[in-house]
Amino acid sequence: MNPGVQPAPMIQPDVKIKTVRERTSVPSxxxxxxxxxxxxxGLVAAVWLLWNRGVHxxxxxxxxxxxxxxGLGITVGFHRLFTHKSFxxxxxxxxxxxxxxxxxxxxxxxxxxxxxxxxxxxxxxPGDPHSxxxxxxxxxAEHILGLWHSHVGWLFSTKGLERGVEYGRDLYDDRLVRAxxxxxxxxxxxTLGLPFLAGYLVGGSWQRGVEAMVWAGLVRIFLFxxxxxxxxxxxxxxxxxxxxTRDESRNVWLLAIPSxxxxxxxxxxxxxxxxxxxxxxxxxxxxxxxxxxxxxxRLATEVKRPDSEQIERRRVVAE
Numbered sequence: 001m002n003p004g005v006q007p008a009p010m011i012q013p014d015v016k017i018k019t020v021r022e023r024t025s026v027p028s029x030x031x032x033x034x035x036x037x038x039x040x041x042g043l044v045a046a047v048w049l050l051w052n053r054g055v056h057x058x059x060x061x062x063x064x065x066x067x068x069x070x071g072l073g074i075t076v077g078f079h080r081l082f083t084h085k086s087f088x089x090x091x092x093x094x095x096x097x098x099x100x101x102x103x104x105x106x107x108x109x110x111x112x113x114x115x116x117x118x119x120x121x122x123x124x125x126p127g128d129p130h131s132x133x134x135x136x137x138x139x140x141a142e143h144i145l146g147l148w149h150s151h152v153g154w155l156f157s158t159k160g161l162e163r164g165v166e167y168g169r170d171l172y173d174d175r176l177v178r179a180x181x182x183x184x185x186x187x188x189x190x191t192l193g194l195p196f197l198a199g200y201l202v203g204g205s206w207q208r209g210v211e212a213m214v215w216a217g218l219v220r221i222f223l224f225x226x227x228x229x230x231x232x233x234x235x236x237x238x239x240x241x242x243x244x245t246r247d248e249s250r251n252v253w254l255l256a257i258p259s260x261x262x263x264x265x266x267x268x269x270x271x272x273x274x275x276x277x278x279x280x281x282x283x284x285x286x287x288x289x290x291x292x293x294x295x296x297x298r299l300a301t302e303v304k305r306p307d308s309e310q311i312e313r314r315r316v317v318a319e
Contacts, residue, residue: 071224091176104225121167124246132149192217230255234252238250275304
């Protein structure tokens with residue numbers, strides 16, 4: 001076994017793993033598709049209605065650029081580098097990834113990482129900060145409450161309760177991480193101020209600066225936050241489970257591109273330390289491609305991936 005790849009935590013005797021899982025019902029699949037598809041369609045309609053009045057091409061170009069840069073700051077930086085230590089890189093690049101992730105406005109690095117490590121340690125069990133299942137029943141109303149909690153409700157209740165005593169001591173002992181965390185409000189100012197500055201320089205007026213800040217700042221933050229939150233909610237409720245895990249993590253292909261590969265969530269929970277989440281052929285994982293490019297350029301080392309034997313050992317086998 002490859003010692004560099006961490007499989008899912010050991011299964012406790014009282015925790016049963018299903019060998020064959022029932023497929024998600026058609027109504028549930030349709031609900032998941034609606035939740036993923038309708039909001040982007042609403043955004044497209046808003047852009048069409050406001051074209052050349054409240055939105056211009058430069059606004060969308062800036063939105064795309066900041067979405068990719070800050071989104072990868074979360075997926076490559078906060079998640080795969082700092083949370084799971086899926087690869088190693090230099091101090092300057094660690095700082096870049098930490099700053100870009102902070103500019104996504106999902107909280108300081110130490111808070112994000114400790115919340116996520118706690119999620120893995122207690123996934124879909126009592127204590128998981130954002131499970132749609134733990135503490136919720138099986139009725140339709142309880143399912144809705146569970147999805148609400150895992151998507152946004154947890155931000156007002158359980159987010160940030162773990163401050164590193166158990167799940168983040170390594171980060172609190174890291175001077176670079178602490179310095180970047182102390183400047184969190186600066187990164188928040190930059191994530192809004194840089195789009196304003198770009199819009200002002202291109203458009204030549206403060207009004208165009210505000211317009212760019214709205215689209216490439218506020219709208220972009222909103223979009224990526226809800227993509228991230230969908231990994232917590234939709235990817236623990238709808239989708240496929242090709243690998244054995246102790247939780248309800250699932251793969252949702254519809255979210256693969258906007259989440260940069262994070263929605264291959266069942267694969268991630270099967271191999272938490274892997275730099276690659278899209279473990280099956282055809283599963284696009286943009287974050288893994290970025291890490292692979294860094295590795296080719298010798299900017300990333302000790303990149304962890306499961307081998308084919310490990311993958312097959314974790315695969316669900318129909319009886």
